[in-house]
Structure formats: C-alpha cells, structure tokens
Amino acid sequence: MHAEARLRRCALVLALLPLPAPAAPPPAVIPGQSYDLAALIDMAEQLSPETSEAWNEARAAAAAAGIARSAYLPQLAIEALGGAQRTPLAAPSNLVPKGYFISDTREVLPTLTAKWLLFDFGRRDAVLDRANAQTFVANVAFTGAHQKLVYTVSHDYYALGASTGKLGAAKKGLETARIDNEAVSERRRRGVATSVEQARSDRQLAQARFAVVRAQGAADIAQATLIADIGLPAGTALQVAGSTGQALPLPPASRVDTYVNEALSERPDLIAARGKIEAAEATIREATADFRPTVGATGQAFFNDGRLRSDGGPWSSVHRPGGAIFLQFSWTLFDGGARRSKLALATAERDAATDAYRHSRDVAGKQVAEAFSTLQTALASATAAAEVTRTATIAHDAALAAFRNGLGTFDDLAGEASALSTAQADDEDARADAFTAAAALALATGQSAPGMPARSP
Template structure:
C-alpha cells in the first residue's frame, strides 16, 4: 500500500505540466530586464559600495538603484507581464489532459422472500480507467491574436515604466548627492567667513588698544564674528543632515559615515547644445513616460479587438481516448468484461448565441478605456515637451550664471583685500570693511547656488529627455 501511494505521489509531482513550469519555451525571460537596475547600469554590478572612501556620484547612484524598493517593484511587474506574454503564446497550442483512477463499488441488496425470510446479496465491482482529452482551438476570429498583442504592449509599458522609475531614482539620488556637496561648500564658505570676521576682530581690537580705533568698531567686529560662528555651526548641521538623506537614498542607515568627492564639475553644456525643437522631438521618441503611455494605448486598442472577438464563434479540434478495465462479480450466464476502449475525434464549433447583451457592453467599456488612454497619452506628450522646454531654458541661464558667479566671487575677494588694506592704513572705515566682508559672504553663497543649479538642471534636462545614464554623472 505504501509503495502504491508513493507511486501516485511521484506521478503527481513529476507530471509533464509540473516540469513545464520550469521551462521558458517562449523566451519570456529575455524580454524583461535581468535585474532591477539592468536597464540603467547595463553591465555594472550591484555589489555594495564601500563607504570608507570619498564617494563619486556614480557610486551613489549605483548603490541607490540597486537598493531602491521601487526599482525592484517595477522589475517584478515587468517580469509578471513577460510571463503573461508566455500565457497568451500558449493559447495557440493544444491542451492535453489526462485523467486516471481506480474505483471499487459495492452494492448490497436485501430481498423479501416471504416465509423464507430476507435474502441478502452483494455485488462488488472494481475498475481501472484512464481518459486522455485533447482540445486545440484552430480559429477564433482574432481573439488570441488581440490578447497576445495586448500582453506584448503591456510588457512594453512595464519595461518603460521600469526605465522611468530608474530615471527617477537616479535623479533623486543625484539631488541628494549635490545637496551634500552644496552643504559642505556652504560649511567651508561659513568657515572662511568666520576666519575673516575673526581677523577683523583682531584688527579692530589692536587699533582700539593702540588708541587709533573706536570701541564701536570693535563691538561691531565681535558681533559679526559671533554671527559668523552661528552660521558655521548651522552649516555643519545642514551637512550632517544632507549626508543622512544621501545614505537613506543609497539604502543605508542614515547614521552611516561617508565622505563624497566634492570637486566642482566642469562648466560644459556641450551635451545639450542642440536646437530645443530637436530636443523635444527626441524626448517624444524615447522618453520612458511617453513610451509607456503609447504602449498602454496600443494595449487598450488591442483589448477592444479582443472584446469584439469574444462574441464570435470558435472552431476547435477535440478528441478523447478512454481505457477502462472493469472487474465485476458477474452472473453465471453473463460473459465477463475484460476491458473496453473508446476514442473520439472531431471538429467543434462554439457559437455564442445570447449572453444577456453583455457583449455590446464589453466592447463599449473597452472602447471607452482606449479613449481615456489616448487622452492620457496626449497629456503626457504635452507634459514631456513642457519639461524639456523648461529644463533647456533653465540650463542655459544657469550656464551663463556660472561665469557670472565666478566673476562676482573674484571681485568680492579683491574688494575685501582693498578694504582691509585701507582700514589698516587708516584711510578706510570699518563700515567699508564690514560691507566688503558681507559682499564676499554673499558672493560665496551665489557661487555655491549657481554650481548647484547648473548641476541639477543638467540632470533635469537629461531626465526630461529620457537619457539619464551613468554618462550624466561625469
């Protein structure tokens, strides 16, 4: 008995359909990304990046796209849709089902024999049977084709959505990286401002002690210095906060110590020295949001065709093979039945005649969904063109301001040198020196802001074009 149970279990777990679950007969594993970050990283690995050395922007982005849960979710959705393509491909092949069983029936009958009492008889029967059923849809007026086309378009939309998610993760991580760099630059500028203010305190104190300066100048210098100390402490706190935000974006604990490469990027916008009309056309062709919207529209149109085909006839090849080996307690005058076998094959036509008028409503629902998807695609197209336009104009303005902010900083530094020399020589006032210090501090802030905006807008334009990649981090 145990051996028979084991054989049955082996037959169930080792059936051909079970083995088919491990096969990829339609190559669906190759029509979706091989990893959550594959569309963006290409051949780069997802190994954890060490944080004991200054991080480059590429390192932070690679770690973020590998650890981000939204990227994994988008990848899972794409793989699920790729499997759905395989399911719809399988509809073109026949289905074959086998049924087998062992039965034992017992029939007990009691007869009333009057004076002889009751007579009891029993009849036992057992049988072993097997049935093999074949069904192959030969023609269905385009229902399977529409379903397959819909699945493929939804796969294209899922792949584009995964691409868009990675672009968003890329951009958000880059922003967090630039925020750390800006916070460090602000802290360094605050330290420089504090040092300048400290020197002014020493100069005013020396002049006051020598009887050549006023107490008012000394107090003003001390007040400016205290303010500079407060700004420096705040800047240090902002840098620590920005580092925690970047660590979280990379999938690390916020308290993970890290250092970044904070070198200022070269001011070169040659990647985007194109006509804005050409850039908009490029975005309309390759922007992931728009690619996904167009694929969803085509899927909705395919769904309309599938809804129409659902009310049409289906022609199928059907067949069956039956084997039965009964064993009865036969009456003496009957010949025993050793076995029986039957087979059936034919063409079956299924014609939907009436289903409560549901067919028309299904088509109307699918058509309305397609119309809504078309409107969404047109809205996405307008939004993409607007994003490109805004990013393009901002980048050009920020590129010009890079040179302007650098010239402003140079002039402010030179102005402070002159004001300090005049004050030491006794021909300049402390107010003039204080104004020069304030102008220099503001110039440093403007320089940091100009570099930050240029770096961010450069990536923002690449994102609006759908061209974000590790090349953009150089």
C-alpha cells in the first residue's frame, strides 16, 4: 500500500507541475571566475541533454496518467446534424396511381450527448495503476540521470585535479633536476665531478623538461574531457578550482552489507525495476478484465427543427425538443484469441521484468562490494603515498646535501630525485583515486556525490 500511495502521489505531483519554460541559453562562463565541483555540476545540469530528456519523459508519463484518470469521468459532446433529403417511396397503386410518392424533408438536429462507463470489472483501475507506475519509473529515471551526471563530472573533476597535480609534481621535478644539475656543474668546475656525471645530470634535466611537457598534455586532455562532459563548447576557457588541500573522504562507516542494503532500497535503477514489475502486474489485471463485460450509460438531449412534405404538397413543420437514455451492456464472446494472447504477453512481460530486477539486484550488490573495497584501498593508498612523498623528500634533500659536500655519489642523488618525482606523481594519483572511489560508492548505493544531496525534478 505504501508503494501504491507513493506512485499515486508521484503521478499527481508531476501532472500538476507547470509546463517547462523554453530552453534558456547556455550559461556563460565568466572569465577569471574559478568554478568548484558544485558549480561545475550545476552548469552540467543546465546543459545536459540526458537530464533534459529524462525530465521530458517524466512529463510525458504524467500526461499519460492524466489520460488514464479521465476514463472515470463522463464524456460530453455537442453535435449538430442538418440537411435535406428527397426520397421516392413506394405506395399502393389504388392510393397513388403512379405507384410511388416523393417525400421531402429538411431538418436541423442539435444534440447534447453524454456517455459514461459505469462498470468494467477493474479495467480502468488497472490502466491507471500502470500509468502511475510508469510515471514513477520515469521520475526515478530522472534521478538516476542526475546521479550519473554528478558522478561523471566528479570523476572528470578529480581526474583533472590529478593531472594538474602531476603537472605540478613534474615542474617540481624539473626544479629539482635544475638544482641537482647546478650542484653537478659546481663540482665539475671544481674538478670534482666527472664529465660522465655532468652528461647524466644534463640528461636528467632534459628528461624532467620532457615530463613537464607530457604532464601538460595530459592536463589539457583532462580539461577538454571535463568541458565536453559538462556540455560546453570545445576550447572554452574554463578556470577550475583545484582540489589540492581538500581533506580525503571519510572511510566507509560500516560493513559492506549495510551499503548493499542501502543500494537495494535507494538505487534508482532498482526502484525503477520494481516500478516496471508493478506496471506489468497492472497490465495483467487489465488483460484479465478484458474477459468480462462492461456496463455504460448514454444519454441524449436534442431539438428537432424540421419540415416534411409529400409530392410537392404543403410543408408540415416540427419544432420540439426530444431526448433518449440507454443502458448499454457489452460482452465480447469471441475475438479469435486476441484477449488470451494479450494476457500471455502481459504475463511474459511481468516475468521478464522480475528477472531483470533480480539481475539488477545482483549487479548492484557486486558494484557496491567493488566500490566499497576500492574506496578502502584508495584511502590506504593515499595515506601510504603521502608518507612515501614525505620520506622521499627527506631522502632527496639528504642526498643533495651529501653530494654537495662530496659525501655522496651522483647515482645516489639521481636515484633519490627519480624516486621523489615518482612519489609526488603517485601521491596525486592516489588522492584522485580516493575521491573518485568515494563518488563511485555514492553512485553504487544510489546517492549523489559525497556531501551533495540528490535533486528532484
């Protein structure tokens, strides 16, 4: 009963919503303004054709529910029939020598007709239940489209953050390579360093410059991907606020089965799958009701404004109201098996919808378990990567100081510089993976991105 009431409330709310306004122009990107994740998601929702399509489908489903509700009310129609008729009619020759006479009629019949289906063994109820269920499914699909858009933009945002961070790490690596190169050059001028060490240091500096170029290209691609997924024109100058310094997501607060249970009750695809089962069951009830009779009433009120004459004689006129009322009983006894086939089709669709729900439930459990484990691993990796970066920084500083004082070799310095550059890049990747994993777990459980409430249409 709770699900049925929720479906009816959803259908009523959507049916009463105003028609959508004409599409607004795309939001302009303000030069110099930095956009954070929430602002980017808001912009994407204004531009996304997927969410707009889902919204229009929800509106269409609500309109279909309105059509189903109209079947409970009587139908009123005003009709008017007017014209002239000339009819030869047979007559006995002893009365009319030529054996026929001509009847002329001229009439205007304005009519008010009312039709009302009184009883149909639940056929209209089933149609309305199906329409309400389909409205609910469309409404949930809008929520699902929103959540997928949130995840896509979140993923792109953190991927851009990782690329930007790795670009920063590459620039730091270039600066480190310059410092190391200067140290080698200084020792070379003092005759302490060899030409081989100088050449290797120059190579390390060149590699660092190449790493910056490659990291810049990756950052440009990540920026272009984010712009495209938001729906902005390619090449838009979009300044994105970085996620550097943002606290890592909190670890999962409970066991994985808790998140699985949450997904079973909150995921839009599972809720929609249950709604499709309810719609299919309503179709079965409608097909069953087709085997039973219907009872309806028809009433007419009319005014006869007419004239009649025979064989060119004088006209006789009538200007009188009239009326009629009928009770109609209809029961289809044979239709070539159409009703039975319709019932079999509805039953098969209900069974298919049930199987689809079970499959979606199994997939959801797998996705939640994977997202749960991925988030745990990503958080642990981010913590470990930060520690590796810290220790690599200390080790490189120590190796540089030792090399400057003649207490260390260039191999030691080059190795620590490479380790530091790798650690900084891994740190950026690990942080981005942690945020993306948190967004993936939110999507898998049917929530918006962490800290962002889901929207309603």
